[in-house]
Amino acid sequence: MNVIIVGAGQVGAYLASLLIKEGHRxxxxxxxxxxxxxxxxxxxxxxxxxxNYTDPIVLENAGIHQADVVVxxxxxxxxxxxxxxxxxxxxxxKRVIARANNPKNSWLFTPEMGVDVGLTEADLMAHVVAxxxxxxxxxxxxxxxxxxxxxxxxxVHPDSFVIExxxxxxxxxQECVLxxxxxxxxxxxxHGETILLANDExxxxxxxxxxxxxxxxxxxxx
Numbered sequence: 001m002n003v004i005i006v007g008a009g010q011v012g013a014y015l016a017s018l019l020i021k022e023g024h025r026x027x028x029x030x031x032x033x034x035x036x037x038x039x040x041x042x043x044x045x046x047x048x049x050x051x052n053y054t055d056p057i058v059l060e061n062a063g064i065h066q067a068d069v070v071v072x073x074x075x076x077x078x079x080x081x082x083x084x085x086x087x088x089x090x091x092x093x094k095r096v097i098a099r100a101n102n103p104k105n106s107w108l109f110t111p112e113m114g115v116d117v118g119l120t121e122a123d124l125m126a127h128v129v130a131x132x133x134x135x136x137x138x139x140x141x142x143x144x145x146x147x148x149x150x151x152x153x154x155x156v157h158p159d160s161f162v163i164e165x166x167x168x169x170x171x172x173x174q175e176c177v178l179x180x181x182x183x184x185x186x187x188x189x190x191h192g193e194t195i196l197l198a199n200d201e202x203x204x205x206x207x208x209x210x211x212x213x214x215x216x217x218x219x220x221x222x
Contacts, residue, residue: 001025004067006053006083007074008035011099015071016043027062029053054082056090064091072098077105081113088114117146138215141203149175149207152214158198159220168192170217173210179203 001024005012008030019026020043029049030036039048051058053074064070070087072080080098087093097117100106109118142151156162162170167178167190181188182201188194196202206214 001068002063002066003027003069003071004029004059004062004064004087005071005073006059007072007079008032008039009073009075012071012073013039013042015073016047020044020047029058029062053079054086056086059083059086059091064093067091067093069093069095069097072096075101077101077108081108081115084109084114086114088116138211138218140211144205147208149205150211151179151203151205152211153201153203154215154218156196156198156200156202156218157220160196160198160218162196162217163198164195166192167194167196172217173206173213175207176210176214177205179205 003019003024004027005016005019006029008016008028012028012030013035016026016028026047027049028039028043028047029051030039031050031052036048036050049058049062051061053059053072064087067087070083070093072083072087074080074083077100080100084096084098087096095116096114097119098109098115100109100118100120103120106118106120109115138152138154140150140152144150172178178190180203181190181194181196182203183197202218204214
């Protein structure tokens with residue numbers, strides 16, 4: 001995948017290093033001297049493009065015509081919106097991700113402004129904290145389908161009513177599928193006759209709106 005990261009502060013530089021390790025083709029656009037020095041120390045020189053983020057010629061030199069994804073993480077919201085608008089409407093990039101540094105500006109980061117996915121670090125942290133508090137011991141392993149679904153894992157509580165019952169007899173939430181059960185270190189692919197035991201680790205795909213219902217089933221009887 002061809003990825004252009006515009007802005008190479010801590011987030012942009014770290015993201016670039018991760019994507020390069022995973023085999024993606026990455027270009028990083030940066031204008032600030034300090035960040036450029038850090039980039040030349042940490043990244044292959046051919047990945048670094050020095051120039052103004054908002055200059056279409058600089059973006060062209062970075063290969064934006066071939067980009068599958070553009071990530072705008074410059075230090076200003078104005079810069080990120082300009083990059084997003086150029087990427088989407090001038091160059092037709094399929095996927096544009098942009099960071100709102102100020103949460104109060106997040107309402108501007110919309111598809112109309114060229115942003116497919118708008119992120120704020122404050123919102124991400126708030127959502128993680130709220131989710132962890134609401135789901136108890138349930139762990140979110142992976143977000144799917146733009147965050148609408150999640151791969152989750154939770155241990156069956158010894159006092160749960162699901163113990164010794166076959167899966168086919170459980171009234172699981174409608175948009176929830178059990179995909180694996182880990183018992184004593186062994187992974188079991190579940191079927192209708194699979195019986196859950198205390199301390200089984202259950203892995204499921206669930207719509208986020210129904211994760212709490214699944215967590216309640218696996219927890220102790222209230």
